[in-house]
Amino acid sequence: MKNFVEELKWRGMLAQMMPGTEELLQKEMVTAYMMLRHLQRCGHRPVILVGGATGMIGDPSGKSQERNLLNNETLYHNQECIKKQVAKFLDFESKEANAALMVNNYDWMKDFTFLDFAREVGKHITVNYMMAKESVQQRLNGTARDGLSFTEFTYQLLQGYDFLYLYQHYGVKLQLGGNDQWGNMTTGTELIRRTLGNEVETFALTCPLITKSDGKKFGKTESGNIWLDRNRTTPYRFYQFWLNVSDDDAERYIKIFTSLDKETIDALVEEHKQDPGRRILQKRLAEEVTVMVHSKEDLDMAIEASNILFGKSTKEALEKLDEQTFLDVFDGVEKHEISRDQLGQPAIELFTTVAPVFPSKGEMRKMVQGGGVSLNKEKLTDQNREITADDLIDGKYLLAQKGKKNYYLLIVK
Numbered sequence: 001m002k003n004f005v006e007e008l009k010w011r012g013m014l015a016q017m018m019p020g021t022e023e024l025l026q027k028e029m030v031t032a033y034m035m036l037r038h039l040q041r042c043g044h045r046p047v048i049l050v051g052g053a054t055g056m057i058g059d060p061s062g063k064s065q066e067r068n069l070l071n072n073e074t075l076y077h078n079q080e081c082i083k084k085q086v087a088k089f090l091d092f093e094s095k096e097a098n099a100a101l102m103v104n105n106y107d108w109m110k111d112f113t114f115l116d117f118a119r120e121v122g123k124h125i126t127v128n129y130m131m132a133k134e135s136v137q138q139r140l141n142g143t144a145r146d147g148l149s150f151t152e153f154t155y156q157l158l159q160g161y162d163f164l165y166l167y168q169h170y171g172v173k174l175q176l177g178g179n180d181q182w183g184n185m186t187t188g189t190e191l192i193r194r195t196l197g198n199e200v201e202t203f204a205l206t207c208p209l210i211t212k213s214d215g216k217k218f219g220k221t222e223s224g225n226i227w228l229d230r231n232r233t234t235p236y237r238f239y240q241f242w243l244n245v246s247d248d249d250a251e252r253y254i255k256i257f258t259s260l261d262k263e264t265i266d267a268l269v270e271e272h273k274q275d276p277g278r279r280i281l282q283k284r285l286a287e288e289v290t291v292m293v294h295s296k297e298d299l300d301m302a303i304e305a306s307n308i309l310f311g312k313s314t315k316e317a318l319e320k321l322d323e324q325t326f327l328d329v330f331d332g333v334e335k336h337e338i339s340r341d342q343l344g345q346p347a348i349e350l351f352t353t354v355a356p357v358f359p360s361k362g363e364m365r366k367m368v369q370g371g372g373v374s375l376n377k378e379k380l381t382d383q384n385r386e387i388t389a390d391d392l393i394d395g396k397y398l399l400a401q402k403g404k405k406n407y408y409l410l411i412v413k
Contacts, residue, residue: 001029001043008038008207011255015179016204018189024203025175027316029098032174033166035207036100037089039176045098046090047172050079053107054158065090076101079104085228088293101170105162121161124194125187130156133183159413163188164195167202174336179206210256213248228293235294236325239302242286243279247272250281258288305329308377309407315376315393323394333407340389340412347375348383350410357400357408367402374401 005022008014011036017244024030028043036046052075083102090100130136133156139148143359163185166172175185185204192202204268210218227233233241243255251269260268273283290299305321307313308329321329336355343350348364351357358364365383367373373380376391376399391398398410 001026002041004039004042004044004207007042008205011038012080012252013038013207013256014073015206015208016182018186018203019206020201021174021203025202027129030174031170031172032176033172035176035205037259038097039358040090042098043098046100047166047170048082048086048090048100048102049162049166050075050082050102050104050106052076052079052104053109054162068135075092075104075106081229103166103170103235105158105165108112108165109158111162117157121157121191123163124191125157125160128342129190130187131148133187135180135183156187157191159184160191163202164192167192167196167200173201174203174205176207178209180209182206192335213246230294231299233323234322234328235290235298236292236302236305239286239290239299240306242289243282243306244280247276247281250279252283254285254288258285258292260284260288301325313377315378318377318393318399325336326394326397330407330409333409335409335411343388343412344386347380348385351400351408355408355410357402357410372403375399377401 003022004025005014005017025042026045031045031047032039033047033049036048040046079102083154085320086100086102092100092102099384131140132151136148136153136156139152159181163172163175172279175188177185182204185206189202189204192200212218225233230238242250242253250272254265254268258265268281268284271279272278287299290302301320304313304317305325305328308317308321318326335362336357338350338354342354348361352359352364358367361383364373368380368383371379375387376393387398389395392412393399396412398412400408400410402408
C-alpha cells in the first residue's frame, strides 16, 4: 500500500491534517470521502458524498451568497450525472475492498425532523464553538455584504452529521477536502467524539485551494469555467486550456491532475527547463488530462484540430470536426454572414463585394496569383471559380485564408 500522505506532499496537495492521520493511513485500509482518486490508488476506499441535502442550503465558506435551492428531481438527476463523470476517475466496479461508493446525504436527511436534529445533533455543539469558525467570522464581520443566514449557519452541523452518519454506517474515519472546509470538517470530528465517546477517533485532511500563478482561482478563463462535460467544454477547448497554462502552473498541475509518478514528472520538469519553448510540460499535461476526462480518440481529434490553425491541415480534417469544435477552433477569427442565395458567384465577387475579406479585387487577384489564398484549406487557383453549396463545411461555413495566419469565416444563413 502506497503512503497516501507522502503522495499528497510531493504533489503539493497537503495543507492541514489532524494528528494521527498519517499513522491511521499506514496502519489499515481507510474509508474516506472527498479528494479520492489518489486515495484509491493508494489502496484506500473512496466514498463520494453528493450533497443533496446541503445543496438545498448553501455553505458560508468564501461565498457571498447562498446557493440556489434545488428540487428533488434535479438533485437526483445531478447525482447520476456526477457518477457518470466521476466513474472516469474512480473504480466503482472493482471486486476489491476499496471499490468506490457514492451516497447522497438527502437520503438520510429527508425524514430527519428539525426537533430530532436539534435533540440528537444540536445539543452536542455549542454556539460559541460554531461562532469561532473562520468561515462564520468572515461573514459576520462584513467580509460579505449579505451577512449570514441561519440556514447557512447550520451548514457545519449538517456536514458534521454527514461525517457521523458515514462513520456509523460505512466505517468512514477520514474526511478529505479543500482547505476552506477545515472548520466544517473539524466540527464533524468533534461531533463524533461528543456523540460516541472519546475512544472513537476520526480524522480530517485538507489540500490547498488550487489557484493559477497570478493568484486567480483555477479553471477561470476569459470565457468562463472549463467543464468536464463535453457539451459545455469541447475536448478541443479542454485540451487547449491545459496546453496554454504558464510554465509554473504546468509544473504544479501535472502533479495534481495526473497519475504520473514522481520519477516521470521530475524527468519531464528537467527536460522542460532545458528548452521551455517546446512546452513539454504543457503538452504532456494536456495529453494526460484530456485522455483521462475524454478519450484517446478525443485527444487525437483535439491535436488535429489544433494543427488546423497552427500547422498544415486539409479540407478532410475540417470535415471531420463536429460543429462545436469547428466553431471553437475559429472562435477568434473575423466572421461574415452571407445569405444562401448569394452562393453561386465567382470567388472574387463573394470575397470582396459580398463579404469584404479582401479590400479590393486587385489585391485578391494578386494574392491568388501568388498562391496566397486558400478556401477550406485548399489553394484557390482561379479567382473566378464559382463558390457553391458543395463548398460548404457542415452545410453552412466557408473558411477563407490569406497567407498562413489570416483566417475569415463566412457563415451562410
